Amino acid sequence: MKLTDNTGQAKNPSPSGPADRNSFVFLDAGGKRWPRLRFFLFVTGLLFFIGVILFVQALFLPSQLTTLPPAVRQLKSRLKTLQVKEHPAGQPATRPLWLNFSKGNNSDAVFFPFIAKESDSVSSLGKKQVPESTCLQEIRLGFYEGWDPAGFDSLKAHAETLTHLSPDWLTVVDGRGGLKMVTEQKVLDLVKDRGIVLLPLLRNLGREGAWQPEAVEGLINGPAARQEQFIANLKVHLKGMGAGGVIIDWEKVDPSYQGAMTALLNKIASALHGEGLELWLCVPMGRELAVFDLDGLAEHVDHFVAMLHDENSESDPPGPIASWEWFNGWLETMIEYGKPAQWVLGLGSYGYDWAEGEKEAETVRFQDVMSRAGRSSLSSCDFDAPTYNPHFVYEDSGTPHTLWFLDAVTFLNQLKAGRASHVGGVAITRLGTEDPGVWQVLKMEPSLELSLKNLASLETIRTGAMIAHIGRGNFITIADDQVDGARQLVREQKDNSEDVVLARYEKFPSYLTMVHQGKGAGDAVAITFDDGPDPQWTPKILDILKAKGVSATFFMVGANMEKYPDLVRRIVREGHTVGVHTYTHPNIALVSEERAYLEFNATQRLIEAITGHSTILFRPPYNADTNPHDPEELLPIMLAQKLGYITATEDIDPEDWSMPGVAAMLENVKNGRRQGGSIVLLHDAGGDRTQTVEALPRIIDYLLVRGDTILPLGAMLGVPPAQLMPPVSQDQRPMSRVVSEGGFKAIHGVAEFFWAFMIVATTLIVVRTLSVAWLAIRSRRAGDAGLVWPPPSGLCPPVSVLIAAYNEEKVVGQTLRAVLNTAYPGEIEVLVVDDGSMDETARIVADMAQSEARLQLLRQINLGKAMALKSGFDAVRHEIVISLDADTQFTPETIGELVRPFADPTVGAVSGRARVGNPKTLVARFQSLEYTCGFNLDRRAYHLLNCITVVPGAVSAFRKSAVFKAGGISTDTLAEDTDLTLSLHKRGFKICYAPGGVAWTEAPETVRTFAKQRFRWAFGTLQCLWKHRDLLFDGKRWALGWFSLPSAWFFNILLVALGPIIDAILLFSLLMSPANSILYFYFLIFLCADLLLAAVACLIEREPLSQIWLVLPMRFIYRPVLSYAVVKAIVKASKGVLVGWGKLDRTASVTYNA
Template sequence: MPELPLEQVTPFVFSDPTGKRWPRLRLILLIGGVLFFLGTVLFVQTLFVAPKMNVPFSLRQLKGQLKALQRENPAGQLSPASLLWQKFSAARQAAKKLAGAGPIPSPRPRKKPPENEVRLAFYINGDPYSYASLQEHASQITHLCPEWMTVINGLGELQIDGDTRLPKLTASKGIALMPLLTNLVGDTWQPEAIENLAHGAAQRQDRFIQSVLSVLRTAKASGVVIDWQQIDPVYKKDVTKFIDKFADALHDDNKELWLCVQPGQELDYIDIDALADNVDRFVAMLFDETSETDPPGPLASRSWFEGWVHVLLEDSDTKQWIIAIGSYGYDWTIGGKKAELIAFAEAMSRANDAEIKSVEVSGPSYSPYFYFQDEDKEHAVWFLDVVTFLNQLRAVREQKAGGFALYRLGSEDPAIWDALSVPRDFKLDNQTRQSLELIKSTDTIADVGDGEIVTVDEDRSDGMRKLAVDADGYLTAKYVKFAQFPTLYHQGAGGEHQVAITFDDGPDPRWTPKILDILKAANVKAAFFLVGVNAERYPGLVRRIVNEGHEIGNHTYYHPNLALCWPEHIRLELNATQLLLGTLTGRSTTLFRPPYASDTGPTQLSELAPLKIAEDLNYLVVLENIDPQDWAKPGADIILQRIKQQRHDGSVILLHDAGGDRSQTVEALPRILDWLHTRGDTVVPLSTLLGTTRDAVMPPVQADAQSLTRLVSSTGFRVYHSIEEFLWAFMIVATALVVVRTLIVIWLAYRFRRGPKADFAEPISVVMAAYNEEKVIAETLRTLLATDYKGEIEVVVVDDGSGDRTAAEIERVAGDEPRVRLLRQDNHGKARALQRGLATARNGIVIFIDADTQCQRDTLPRLLEPFADARIGAVSGHAKVGNLRTFIARCQALEYTCGFNLDRRAYNRWKCITVVPGAISAVRKDAIDEAGGLSLQTLAEDTDLTLSLHRHRQRIVYVPDAIAWTEAPESVRTLARQRFRWAYGTLQCLWKHRDMVFNWNYRALGWFSLPSIWFFQIILVAVTPMVDLFLIASLPFGAWRAVLPFIVTFLAMDVILATLACLLEREPVVWALRMLPMRLIYRPMLSYCIWKAILRAIKGAWVSWGKLERTASVPVRA
């Protein structure tokens, strides 16, 4: 009688005889999938629809508020500063006559300066335009003087703040690096520091000089430039002696000392004639004729500049002098205390925005200027350009000075660099004239107005001026069109004693409530720039911020660097956060602060573009000038100190209430508030600085405004929040469980003890199922029979309907070996084949072995030794991968070592081994019969049998030295087929024996090993794709920083377990590193197999045994 198909013999686990389960579930999944897809599409659409916000036009558009004013040339009269050079000349000549020596012989420096023209450039630290100008024009300068060292007290202590990029750059360009040494701390000169040092002990001076030399050596500098100001003339002799001593020490180290000479009263403390023998160069700082605290006027008029050049160089070695020429401007607010230093580009933007018709550069000052009105404030702008530069450079060269210096890099008229080769008579060829008359609009971003709340104008256009030479031979110009540079328009400066405090990156459940408590106790209102992902996680804190009267701003959803984001991404960040805040609070916000670059404002066009996008969405961009960098955790004292130092720079303070440990910020905040109060400042909301109301910057959401959009978005955010919370919770729980399981497995594996060796030689039966194994079956039988086992052996091989010469190969071996018997059957699967072989086995101990497994000579003796103990019902052998030809196979070798065999070592200790592998195992036949025999209900008959043995209290042990070598899949495709079969069979067994989970009757099996399979092999692997997608989706938004620790922990646990397994198995430890690339292949492949198995289980479909194509690539080891 022919055998019935297997599925008709017995129902299998997950079978659905009615066939109705899958169609019903498929319909539910289809409907749910369509609804989810439509909901997702609608939700995403709402994120790209900008919420409507009404911002007063006066707050959004400042450009039109500038108006031109006509003023007569105020430079017709000489200022007091312009007369100082005459007074100095007269005093110098009088000193010569009093000395009775007539003209003083021309002093000589220590060594004769080179004849080549020096081109020195002053570099401003922290100014990106200064660095950009240096990079572009490095080939046109010979020396660079960057801000570097400051003498902060009379002890000679130095504050070092050099740009570490410069030594390498200057060396590569052949530029001599001359760091600047000043006594300027912040914005305050410290004359006492120099006076005490010069008048102090020689030992103190020596320490100071050695400190400077150490800095210069480290920077590979050629020397130092000294700029000491406001020193009392009483110390003139002391300072002269000290500079001489300083110069000697530098010269001994082959370095130079240059001394800055400020025209005017600063000359009272400098003895130029006495210092000329030791100072290598004097640098005359011929700019700031009218300082920022003076009434408006020229910065370096013709008569003032030429007068000082003449008087300083007369009776001197002219080559010893470097003349510094200014390249900047001042914007005075009439009636204000202090002018604003501006770059040439900013002067152009002001003139262009105020619609100034023209500006002339002509006598007597030969300095450009204009006046304009900003709302009710009158402004005067004086600046220096290429025309003033050329007139002054001619005077320098006519006096045969050693060279010139440009003060300062980054703020200059770009045409200056084209003017260096212009002849003294100003006879210009057409190309040179065109380059000088054209005012190029560069990437420099101009700033107009006061305050840290800005709007953006990206427009750019070149300007034009007409050059001419007047009757006196001086170059003149008329500006007929002003260049337009990208511009930031500032507002919100507020009153002199008004200041706003802002917090970024929140809310945070640990720090934000403490900050709110402090603000509430002080009755202070602040502004919180919220990150959307944090607001979504802690909605209660968002509502508390608003309910307590504070203002909120948009700080993007995931805190990315917007300069690196595409425009759609930026809009998505802003819209998502805006919709979320509106959903949580019922208010919109017009305030926006970009992440990362808010402390300095944008300095590149790539940083300006996101601000323009925000402005187009009706946001007000909030920057700040007071940044104590509390995120770096410098300490509460330093945070307060930095705010004190920067308070005069602006009206907006930046602090952080999230993004890390903010305990120092919380500690410093009450002290900050107390200091501001003592100073006379009032902490006000940003809306007060803007001169408007809270409702204007945070307009309430109208009940009927975009109601459908807000309904969809609010629902979407809640769903997204739930999914995100689940994934976060899952990652946290999974990570904790992985760590706990790893520690337990390590502890148990180290405590593994093999049972005592014993002689066991009872008769045994080997049962083997074979299907299309012609390439390997003969070698398997040969190594099996070549054993050292002393007992009787019977080998039963069941051919499961092979279509190749498997049966013939078995018969060939059996012809020479009577211990081998062949049974044939139609193809009904491995379990049915083993069941038949087991039924014909004659002996009480049965060994199961796969048809591709090769045994060593000691495999069977080692495997059977535990049966000397009658309590042992089954023994698991140690299967190892024998074919290591491909990367896939080598990865499986590691998986067998740490994933299977290490677990069995650990589980052996707690008597909870979950599978006695069909590749190599031994079982008492009566134990199988007691457990109900080999079941045909699952595809994983070995796991099913093992769990059934546990049900009947059979003891199962593991023998790690009973080694057998098996052939593993060598491609991803064949591996996926095998793992799908394993996954489906394992899922069947888990479901069949689900009552054993968390069942005290099965102890460690029910509480540790079976739950481990459910979670780590099924649930975790199934959910992994969602976690991976979450991680990938977070990469562009910066949330990967929060996810990364979990990923690293998972990988670390894998590597640790793999390392331990390799050590125990005496495999190369370097194998453990394969765990890292394995995850790139295994994680998605195993997830695919698990989900495929789950779907098959839901369908109720049978899965056939399948067949791995054999390659006979396992080397003979017997």
């Protein structure tokens, strides 16, 4: 035994130093915080009272927006399944075209006399051989087009799978060798960071999307100086962007120029090779192939990219994009030239949607394909011989559609065929349109036997965050039901022993879908103006429109409308349409939902007050594009739709806001019309609109001359003007603009704040409940393999047991006997630190120490539990320190279970499983259930993610060196255990949970003592959360920063504090509106979450399920006490007062016997 008396002086060699009252978290030593806070609350309350008075005065019911026809509002009324018809896979020729290019069919030269023979393929540069590739890795090239944001999303998500990237950055602009370059810094940064070889695509594609063969023909047939200058410029561009070479894609060139084409390409290759750069060439499948002398080029071109798709392109009749026979025929033909490893297969992963009566098909992404199939109520689609390309037919608004597409399964089949031919790699055409399963296929080892079991991951089609598009037009609604899809993979053995994988689509996924409507006739155009009205520009624009006899639509800003109501009245009076463009012109995607609703409604109220009409048209500020891409861009549309609006976007942007010049604005309109755009976006406010006013007459004249009809927006949609702008009913008398706007903000703000909070809280509760339950069940099914660490043979390190005691005479004896009765075989020492007890605690310990050599007593003046623990950590001898409260009783196995996880040297602390040992009163039984389904279940779940927030003082173990590295026991909070746990996290130590380390503790048995204890816990927790707020949303410790700590803030502080208010509001709402089912829904969600966690916890802990009924009275009896404790803690923290530990009276009622 050893007795030490430190009552004369405190020994504090540990790192955290002596206790300092001034360092106590939230303490306001100067006493200035509370008076200031009271003044602030008084002023706020006074202003709120005044606001309520004004609100009551201005209170009136919101207007009811006219509903749109069902065809506009409902997607299912548009899309229908059609009876599947037999669609020919194109018109097969009497002889496959690829045979005409095969070396085994020399007689075919009569059909294509311009095909060069091997003897004719001598380059003027000699026989420079392409260096043998030393790359053993399969080439994985991605084609990227910068105009599609989905392409960058795909690139960013799957960059590690790609070896090469080809963005569409270079263009031959004229026959004089002009070269245009456009780059994206974010792409350059990404490829550099990921080690991807950059090979920009050099094309002869014009601004309107049409191929310009004359640009290439003028270059290949031009003088040598022109070619040399072109090559020099190309090298400068490639070096400037850090490229590894270039991929040339020149199409529609006259085949008679084959010799000139070969000479120029070989000259380019020679120049690039001299700079350590590569030349790749896109080779089209079809008659255009005749322009390329593949034998002559094979000695100079590093790689050929065989474009093995577009068997039937946009301008062809409906048919497969790359049928099986077509693909294999061209593949076998291409690898006859050069070496197989020189070929990269360009594989498509997209679809073509042919609408009856349209000249060209629409190119659609995989998610668009799936969405159209699923929302047409299609049960499956054809994926059979001979094409092995999936396809289906459907009807959209009465128009039949035929859709062929390529998916991950066609990609798999084609990839297998290519690998069997020993090609050099594959190219994905293009990033952003692909079936996500393509990336799973690429991640499979080439040598892996692609059994159906290995391919099972392709059977689930997950929607993720992808956005699908249906229809055409600038009026957008959102179908936001998202459901994963499923397809079954089957094998089909062909006659020649080829093995083909087929997909049977059993359930089409439902994506977040943008439904486009209002395309109108080909000659229909609408003109719109944003951001007005403005007294300088809007009258001039109205004068022009009136002179030209043209109707337009004005999306107006509420703040401007309030300033210039006469302009608003003139706009309506002259027959123009108005729409909502928010009140203050914020980016709706970046503001809160409450703020967004206020923006909508304030603007609507103002329109009604000024014009006597409402409107159902909306255009979001900053995001008026026809094809929003990011989910944040969809938020304004979804909010508008929820409120009854339809969003009108644009697809012709003259960019007048940038003041590019009248000529440039007109050219932008021309280009937009050539590309099929139909709604022009201009601005009548927001800056100097001189150019807009000057350009508007010229724009109108251009549209009329080309035969277009300028229509109001309603005509584009097929809706009469009275339905877009219905008059306000007589019983809705207009009020003062200021009062109505302010009153509506108030009523909407109060209501929407509560419901928004309920939505968020309910969602988070469901997510957290399911997450914790899943993690806990997973642990249990694994047999707690990750929780109870099997120690190595003979691992029984010496252990110190530390107990801080203050006036514990009723319980300390039982606690020590339980500890000393341990079955742990290693050496232990038990140190009791008596913190100035005024009862018989020290004597009882000293008497026991007389007969027990393992027991030691250390006495000190009363400095608090934290200081007692500090003294104890300084005094203990061993590296592993077990800590428990003086009222807690261990089982014989507890110490051994707590020690086991320290076999891992990175473990800094271990939490045991605390259980209530005195469940005699209802309050104690409530706590027993809380320990089971709250504390212990959370720690079990958090252990797997290494995000335990508190190792409880009742039953814990620490690595002494880790504690000192973390700063030791801190004295500036009331929750030293939580403080130490978070400090250990910061130092990078693991925190474990040992469910076998059971400790029976004494819980408060009355409401008064329970409230006292929980106030201390709440205040200490709040201190620690504030002190360690830098851990919140910490990316280095993602589980702690994004899961457990936010849960503590939201569920343990915020939600508990607001719990009674929420319950009261729900109860009041139920009394006022008993038929409101949404109120029952919220209440049931909260209750079911509690019941689920209680049931899961009882099953895992093998507790009787009969006790989960306590969840019901806990919500109405127990939870209010917790709320009181948290609110009191928040008030005390706000006041900045010093809060003491507070001693609970012991009852020695724990029934566990050691």
